[in-house]
Amino acid sequence: MLSKKxxxxxxxxxxxxxxxxxxxxxxxxxKVTHDPMAGxxxxxxHNVIISIAQNFTELISxxxxxxxxxxxxxxxxxxxxxxxxxxxxxxxxxxKIALPYLIISQMIPVLGLAPIIFTLARDMNISRIIxxxxxxxxxxxxxxxxxxxxxxxxxxxxxxxxAAKKKSIYYKLMIPYSLPYxxxxxxIAAPMSITASxxxxxxxxxxxxxxxxxxxLYSGAKDVFWGSVVxxxxxxxxxxxxxxxxxxxxxxxxxxxx
Amino acid sequence: MNMLKEIETEFQERDFSKPRNENIEIKxxxxxxxxxxxxxxxxxxxxxxxxxxxKEGEFISLLGPSGCGKTTLLRxxxxxxxxxxxxxxxxxxxxxxxxxxxxxxxxFQNPVLYDWRTVRRNVCMPMELLGMKKPERTSQxxxxxxxxGLSDFGKHYPYELSGGMQQxxxxxxxxxxxxxxxxxxxxxSALDEFTREKLHEDxxxxxxxxxxxxxxxxHNIAEAVFLSDRVVVLSPHPxxxxxxxxxxxxxPRNMESKQTPQFYDYITKIxxxxxxx
Numbered sequence: 001m002l003s004k005k006x007x008x009x010x011x012x013x014x015x016x017x018x019x020x021x022x023x024x025x026x027x028x029x030x031k032v033t034h035d036p037m038a039g040x041x042x043x044x045x046h047n048v049i050i051s052i053a054q055n056f057t058e059l060i061s062x063x064x065x066x067x068x069x070x071x072x073x074x075x076x077x078x079x080x081x082x083x084x085x086x087x088x089x090x091x092x093x094x095x096k097i098a099l100p101y102l103i104i105s106q107m108i109p110v111l112g113l114a115p116i117i118f119t120l121a122r123d124m125n126i127s128r129i130i131x132x133x134x135x136x137x138x139x140x141x142x143x144x145x146x147x148x149x150x151x152x153x154x155x156x157x158x159x160x161x162x163a164a165k166k167k168s169i170y171y172k173l174m175i176p177y178s179l180p181y182x183x184x185x186x187x188i189a190a191p192m193s194i195t196a197s198x199x200x201x202x203x204x205x206x207x208x209x210x211x212x213x214x215x216x217l218y219s220g221a222k223d224v225f226w227g228s229v230v231x232x233x234x235x236x237x238x239x240x241x242x243x244x245x246x247x248x249x250x251x252x253x254x255x256x257x258x
Numbered sequence: 259m260n261m262l263k264e265i266e267t268e269f270q271e272r273d274f275s276k277p278r279n280e281n282i283e284i285k286x287x288x289x290x291x292x293x294x295x296x297x298x299x300x301x302x303x304x305x306x307x308x309x310x311x312x313k314e315g316e317f318i319s320l321l322g323p324s325g326c327g328k329t330t331l332l333r334x335x336x337x338x339x340x341x342x343x344x345x346x347x348x349x350x351x352x353x354x355x356x357x358x359x360x361x362x363x364x365x366f367q368n369p370v371l372y373d374w375r376t377v378r379r380n381v382c383m384p385m386e387l388l389g390m391k392k393p394e395r396t397s398q399x400x401x402x403x404x405x406x407g408l409s410d411f412g413k414h415y416p417y418e419l420s421g422g423m424q425q426x427x428x429x430x431x432x433x434x435x436x437x438x439x440x441x442x443x444x445x446x447s448a449l450d451e452f453t454r455e456k457l458h459e460d461x462x463x464x465x466x467x468x469x470x471x472x473x474x475x476x477h478n479i480a481e482a483v484f485l486s487d488r489v490v491v492l493s494p495h496p497x498x499x500x501x502x503x504x505x506x507x508x509x510p511r512n513m514e515s516k517q518t519p520q521f522y523d524y525i526t527k528i529x530x531x532x533x534x535x
Contacts, residue, residue: 154366154370155372157366158366158370159387160338161337162387162388163358164387172372172383176374177374179374251374252415253375253415253416
């Protein structure tokens with residue numbers, strides 16, 4: 001178990017290491033191999049940062065558009081996943097009926113599904129939300145269900161010995177017990193929902209970080225392109241961080257693990 | 259609402275000079291339990307023709323090696339298992355009725371605490387199920403934590419406690435709704451010797467203070483002798499009662515009781531009753 005100071009040191013070493021490797025790599029391409037495409041393959045990190053600073057308002061508004069829709073979709077997807085898991089846990093028949101189809105649903109590539117949703121919805125925002133929700137519900141449902149199914153027998157027997165009702169069993173035992181599992185699902189789903197939302201941008205939206213990526217790539221604005229890539233990565237990290245924050249608030253009894 | 263009043267009243271201290279109550283609390287007649295093998299193998303007879311009467315306010319131990327059916331017997335009394343033949347009556351009613359009236363307190367081999375609840379809220383849980391109001395719950399929890407000596411640990415989470423402390427939380431929780439019958443399934447078997455001896459004395463103190471009937475399952479002969487009024491010796495294959503031994507060591511008992519020749523005589527007597535098996 002690392003102390004706070006040690007954790008800080010680990011993070012510091014990683015950050016400095018990445019910056020160094022990046023800058024050195026760019027330097028190598030630019031000055032050592034004299035690659036004419038060096039700026040596109042791997043531009044200097046400081047150039048990328050400058051480009052982000054110069055296009056800050058544009059990038060932020062594009063990122064905000066994509067991010068907010070992803071968050072709404074994520075919330076819907078998480079709620080649907082949670083409810084599906086509860087239904088499947090309450091009824092073994094429901095589980096037998098639903099689970100194979102849920103798994104099949106995840107075999108349809110999002111890349112193929114997104115245009116279909118877009119044609120049906122005819123609205124960029126609704127499409128983003130639906131696709132983000134579609135990506136989210138499955139890992140949430142499956143993880144939550146495995147949590148509900150792994151509640152130890154003696155914990156259930158305790159409530160049984162007090163003749164507890166089904167509602168109490170779920171409120172007092174099944175759901176709180178499964179929260180860490182639920183969060184495992186949410187942590188997988190959060191960055192994926194951002195990716196899904198970016199993907200929908202690329203189908204021909206008028207705004208969003210995905211559009212920035214696509215246009216800058218084709219127009220050869222390599223610094224803007226790299227700026228957009230970094231912004232997208234930061235969006236994924238941010239979404240993950242938000243889930244971790246909620247996890248810490250909702251699961252105080254697990255402090256000793258993380 | 260009647261039950262709430264009952265909890266409100268102070269526990270009455272046991273008076274050992276008075277003759278004991280002779281009412282039968284739990285009556286077991288020709289009880290048999292056969293487990294069907296799900297894979298089509300031979301059915302296993304866990305208990306065969308068990309007859310036993312447990313008196314009100316008695317401390318009784320079910321003692322025996324693994325596979326003798328002692329836990330099975332306890333779980334049948336608790337209505338956690340359904341027996342295959344024979345009859346169990348608790349105060350003239352079925353175990354199921356008694357369970358539905360929430361008159362049992364069950365202490366498991368593991369503490370079975372809910373990790374997401376603090377010590378206070380773990381002890382509180384059965385009272386929530388009973389629909390008790392918050393002020394009553396709060397005062398009762400404080401009283402229970404006092405009883406098991408954990409008043410300073412109410413706000414801690416289970417992972418912050420030692421095994422012995424966790425087990426005491428489990429006992430406090432079982433006592434919280436003032437159940438009339440306390441069923442304990444090897445509650446101290448996972449603890450070290452020092453903690454166990456401490457908890458033995460604590461348990462006897464609690465029993466003195468609360469007048470409960472306690473059915474205590476164990477595989478530890480000394481533990482059974484020290485705690486019990488009567489020890490029921492069970493033998494395996496199939497599980498059956500092979501001896502019932504009255505323990506006449508005077509009460510209240512303490513560490514010195516464990517050093518008397520009488521104490522060792524009982525241990526030898528019980529050990530010998532296994533020899534014949």
